Amino acid sequence: MKLSLAHFCLIAFLVLEAINSATIYYLHQSSLPHSKQVQSADQSGAQRILAPAISGLAANMRATVARIAQSPQTINSLKSGSERERLAQVGNIHTLFPDARIQRTLPNGKAGGNAFTQPLSVVYADMPQGSGSNPALAIAEPVMDMENPAILGFVVISKGSAELRSMFESLQLQDAYAELQQANSNGPYNVLMQRGDARLKTSAFQELTDLQGTAWRLVVWRAPAKPVTSPVQTHLAAWALSSLFLALGMAGLYLALRKAVKNDIDSLLLFFSDIRHSRLRKAYTFQLKDFEQNFELMYRLGKLMLGKNKQVNESASIDHLSQVNNRRSFDIKQKELFKTLAEGWTHSLLIIDIDNFKQVNDTFGHDAGDALIVQFGKALKEQLRSSDFIARLGGDEFCVIFPNTPLKKAEELAGRLRQNLPEELELTRGVMHQLRWSGGLSEYKKNDETENMALSRADSALLEAKRAGRDQTRMAA
Numbered sequence: 001m002k003l004s005l006a007h008f009c010l011i012a013f014l015v016l017e018a019i020n021s022a023t024i025y026y027l028h029q030s031s032l033p034h035s036k037q038v039q040s041a042d043q044s045g046a047q048r049i050l051a052p053a054i055s056g057l058a059a060n061m062r063a064t065v066a067r068i069a070q071s072p073q074t075i076n077s078l079k080s081g082s083e084r085e086r087l088a089q090v091g092n093i094h095t096l097f098p099d100a101r102i103q104r105t106l107p108n109g110k111a112g113g114n115a116f117t118q119p120l121s122v123v124y125a126d127m128p129q130g131s132g133s134n135p136a137l138a139i140a141e142p143v144m145d146m147e148n149p150a151i152l153g154f155v156v157i158s159k160g161s162a163e164l165r166s167m168f169e170s171l172q173l174q175d176a177y178a179e180l181q182q183a184n185s186n187g188p189y190n191v192l193m194q195r196g197d198a199r200l201k202t203s204a205f206q207e208l209t210d211l212q213g214t215a216w217r218l219v220v221w222r223a224p225a226k227p228v229t230s231p232v233q234t235h236l237a238a239w240a241l242s243s244l245f246l247a248l249g250m251a252g253l254y255l256a257l258r259k260a261v262k263n264d265i266d267s268l269l270l271f272f273s274d275i276r277h278s279r280l281r282k283a284y285t286f287q288l289k290d291f292e293q294n295f296e297l298m299y300r301l302g303k304l305m306l307g308k309n310k311q312v313n314e315s316a317s318i319d320h321l322s323q324v325n326n327r328r329s330f331d332i333k334q335k336e337l338f339k340t341l342a343e344g345w346t347h348s349l350l351i352i353d354i355d356n357f358k359q360v361n362d363t364f365g366h367d368a369g370d371a372l373i374v375q376f377g378k379a380l381k382e383q384l385r386s387s388d389f390i391a392r393l394g395g396d397e398f399c400v401i402f403p404n405t406p407l408k409k410a411e412e413l414a415g416r417l418r419q420n421l422p423e424e425l426e427l428t429r430g431v432m433h434q435l436r437w438s439g440g441l442s443e444y445k446k447n448d449e450t451e452n453m454a455l456s457r458a459d460s461a462l463l464e465a466k467r468a469g470r471d472q473t474r475m476a477a
């Protein structure tokens with residue numbers, strides 16, 4: 001599958017976004033169980049700590065009060081009504097409970113005075129009621145006459161409020177309101193103690209716990225669990241923000257990459273275009289290091305290739321002896337110029353033949369003839385403009401094309417050439433040759449059928465020059 005840069009960046013963004021979303025979801029989830037744990041620990045605190053403590057206290061008190069109520073001394077002291085026995089029993093109880101305050105009561109009567117002001121009281125009395133502001137945990141046990149079954153009176157132990165209050169105050173309550181209540185036979189529950197924010201009573205969830213062995217119960221109102229909105233909002237905001245940064249970052253990366261890649265691809269295309277046109281610039285700009293490093297090798301190869309190419313082209317177009325253009329490149333040049341005639345351009349040509357060349361060969365040898373060709377080519381290049389096209393057509397015959405030059409002007413140039421070419425050339429060391437040449441001039445015509453017709457006319461003019469005694473230039477008619 002082929003991917004564009006935009007597709008690649010989009011896929012990378014989606015993958016990163018998925019990782020980002022999963023991470024934030026994980027963080028969100030891991031924050032939820034913690035708050036639940038705290039909540040359940042709070043809910044069980046009242047029952048776990050206070051209920052067993054008060055129930056255990058009541059059980060101990062009940063065992064003690066039963067022991068006192070069933071002792072023969074207690075029964076006898078109530079049955080006889082003797083002051084002596086009652087005082088003896090008071091002494092016994094004082095031994096057991098040094099802090100006890102003993103109060104005389106009628107067998108079925110009310111206790112006189114306040115029996116519950118001390119931390120521990122033992123009274124012969126009815127079941128006492130605690131007061132709202134100063135409650136006491138009271139346990140009563142009847143004193144029975146076993147011989148003549150009847151209730152002789154009651155033994156009551158009450159625990160003062162200070163110890164209960166400190167137990168109640170030690171309750172761990174968070175976001176809750178608690179009441180210690182006492183059952184009331186003729187109405188609603190009395191509130192003995194209370195803690196926390198009473199406003200929760202109207203809106204909160206209520207937990208009831210009966211305290212075993214007592215007429216009390218513990219009621220806790222708890223605020224409903226807070227909806228977990230703030231973590232969700234925080235995490236949503238974090239997700240949106242991180243996604244936005246991710247998208248912006250990826251868009252920036254895409255634009256920067258696209259700019260760099262486009263620049264480097266343009267440079268590569270420019271390089272290949274230059275190679276096609278057989279030229280190279282000094283430098284090509286690259287932004288990506290990867291491109292630049294690999295391009296260095298390509299650039300060196302391109303330079304080498306163009307150098308070789310130039311050599312091959314030159315060797316294919318240059319005459320190996322005279323070092324001017326050969327016949328093949330002359331034909332190409334002619335064709336090229338011939339096409340431009342239709343556009344109104346004018347070109348002329350001069351055909352040159354060295355006079356009596358054969359004699360040189362015959363007199364001084366073929367190498368001397370070659371040397372004359374070499375020297376003559378060199379002299380032509382020195383005397384003509386670089387825009388003039390010089391070629392050797394074969395043997396001792398050369399041709400000069402004057403581009404953008406009408407015949408009249410070419411005649412003037414040919415005359416100047418005749419004047420400026422050296423009088424003599426050195427064939428071999430010490431052997432000088434008097435240079436003479438004949439020339440034929442003509443102009444390319446746009447109504448010529450082929451590009452060679454101008455050459456043919458120049459050839460005829462050359463022949464005329466030869467016939468007229470050589471060492472002169474003739475113009476085609």
Ligand SMILES: Nc1nc2c(ncn2[C@@H]2O[C@H](COP(=O)(O)OP(=O)(O)OP(=O)(O)O)[C@@H](O)[C@H]2O)c(=O)[nH]1
Pocket residue numbers: 353354355356357358359361365366367368369370373394395396466470
């Ligand atoms: N040394 C040498 N001779 C060549 C070369 N090519 C052709 N020739 C000889 O050049 C001579 C050409 O002579 P022509 O141009 O026909 O005769 P010419 O002596 O110059 O007489 P005119 O042209 O009438 O003045 C021939 O003898 C060819 O063999 C070459 O590459 N090197």
